[in-house]
Amino acid sequence: MKQLMRGLLVAGAVMAGAGTGGVQAEPLRIAIGGAFTSMDPHFYNATPNHSVAMHIFDRLVDRAPDVSLKPGLALSWKTISDTVWEFKLRPGVTWHDGKPFTADDVAFTYERARNVPNSPGGFGGFLRAVKKVEVVDPLTLRIDTGEPAPNLPRELAFVPIISRHVGEKATTEDYNTGKAVIGTGPYKFVSYTPGDRVELTRNDAWWGPKQAWDKVTLRMITNAGARVASVLSGDVDVIDTPPAGDLEKLKTDQRVTIATTEGLRVIYLALNSQEPVAATVTANDGKPLPKNPLLDLKVKQALSIAINRGGLADRIMQKTARPTGQWLPPGTYSYAKSVAVPPYDPNKAKALLAEAGFPEGFKLTLFSPNDRYPNDAATAQAIAQMWTRIGVKTAVETLPWSSYVGRGGKQEFGVGLWGWGSPTGEAGYLLSNVVATNTPARGLGVFNYGRYSDPALDKQIVEALATIDDSKREKLFVAATETFARTLPIIPLYILDNAWVTRKGISIDARRDERTLAMDARPAK
Known part of the structure; x- marks a missing residue:
């Protein structure tokens, strides 16, 4: 260490000068x-x-x-x-x-x-x-x-x-x-x-x-x-x-001149993981549901594979984003090679909904900012159409970021579109802030807007964060990312490229x- x-300091001193x-x-x-x-x-x-x-x-x-x-x-x-x-x-x-x-x-x-x-x-x-x-x-x-x-x-x-x-x-x-x-x-x-x-x-x-x-x-x-x-x-x-x-x-x-680089920000969906279910998730007739469907793993898996991530990256983002099933690009420290981009499979998504007890689906509102991330509102609209096709009748409500973040922080959304950058260049930044159980006294889950909680995954995250050896820590982060992919605390969509225009x-x-x-x-x- x-x-x-x-080594970092020598390199940094040269850059600083x-x-x-x-x-x-x-x-x-x-x-x-x-x-x-x-x-x-x-x-x-x-x-x-x-x-x-x-x-x-x-x-x-x-x-x-x-x-x-x-x-x-x-x-x-x-x-x-x-x-x-x-x-x-x-x-x-x-x-x-x-x-x-x-x-x-x-x-x-x-x-x-x-x-x-x-x-x-x-x-x-x-x-x-x-x-x-x-x-x-x-x-x-x-x-x-x-x-x-x-x-x-x-x-x-x-x-x-x-x-x-x-x-x-x-x-x-x-x-x-x-x-x-x-x-x-x-x-x-x-x-x-x-x-x-x-x-x-x-x-x-x-x-x-x-x-x-x-x-x-x-x-x-x-x-x-x-x-x-x-x-x-x-x-x-x-x-x-x-x-x-x-x-x-x-x-x-x-x-003008364009400057671009591969980014470290994932666009993802946070699902409300609390009971009672958010008011914006209902039965098809608009009445309250007896349980929160977003707590059911099969429902989360259905929502995930009903999304055509390649289509979002190619058509909505016009090739300025890369589909993902995690939040780091390939080649980054603690990127999990074993976690692939979830396949687009609407037929299997319908079957999973039926297995979860929702053969006719349900209704929800997908919330999104309209001025924070590139094409954020357009992405939400496209996802709503994909979910509606599998029977989850989805409306979209978009808000200015100044209003959106306050409401999202109060867990008012059933499903919300968010972005999270990992400028530390490792998996622990998102795991500790977005996925870990919301525990402000420990500085964990501060941005866990869906209030997802998994004590077993928390244990993996905390162990990785406290491991000094870089190689061992990377293996622990990869293992936590694999657990993440099985349990879906959030639904990753794509990683953005970054661009600037100068005169x-x-x-x-x-x-x-x-x-x-x-x-x-x-x-x-």
Whole structure:
């Protein structure tokens, strides 16, 4: 483990020292497709919120575009025992208000980030292994995990560091008004207009390489067509998540450049696994069912194989996604080769429904956001048609992400369409956050929106997370993924590719973790 970390640190140090090209006088204007919902960096663990926060707040450990680890506010880290990690912090770092950054700020952050009031999905999952934080001196921090936690540096790469002197008395509203938005990052906060934009200015005192842009605007443009029109007209310089159907045409447009990479986000369906059944799952006559059919494995298997994943990837996503039965692409650490893409078999699906006691099917509503993931609403509509063909009469209700996530977090959906990225590059991130039994005190199942629970699978997940040896841990993750495939806590659909469009004269590094960052953009050479 120590040798691995030393290798990562050497590589990261080289990357951290790389320059960003010439400094520009004009601003950089970025249009983000997802809705960013708060300036509080710990309010909601969602990619658009991360994209905004990463400009202002640094992390102890950082990630390169390929999701490999590199130094952030910590210059180095190592294990000094099986359960204790030591982090050496970067000297000379100051907050945007000029006060010095110290290890005490990190200790405060890891206490505060666990429990932000009214958060629809917080950061406790990243900190579940942190049992005790010891400030050795202003630039040395030790974290006791109580049991082996080999993924700790990967998980800490998600948690933005805030200051004790500002954050101790600050509420989420104080961040949203800008009062508390004081970070150590490459850009300083200027203004936030909810539902519209964030304005930033370069932090010339940042510890990292001088940034290429003196001002940055992050706009929220959730309509995909409007995003494309804005970059083609020169109204913005960078957009993320362009429509799949526009990519081929954009590749031949001399006004723009496309950057793409294989992604790490799975689009999946979460099934309500509680009794009584959700009000949106009923008998064919609309009356309540005596039991929740979504708890029946045969029903879940029927719903899964009634979905033509290849058709979704080819036609709805126009070959910008890859069908899957899990949540990692082939070749990734802990990808389970034994878990194939579920076959499309509507006839067998009908037979399974009959075996489960639903020969005439039942009715349900499939919920989906309409502005969060590429073609999210269209995917839901296509699945509804497939399910209706096997006798599960499916209506679709789509909502803006800002409304969708709140209702989903309260388990109001019988079935909901969600996406989950695994930028840690291993199976444990989804297993621990999405599949494990919802246990906030342990930081498990924080995003288990269906409230599925399987103690045997929980045991597999926890054992894998605590296994130091990389080879043994991978085998345990694969075994847990095989259990997942047999029990179907969620129904995976496809893994997205990631794409960005930049106007001519600007290039950007395509990131596997989907973050859209001014720090990755530069004047084209």
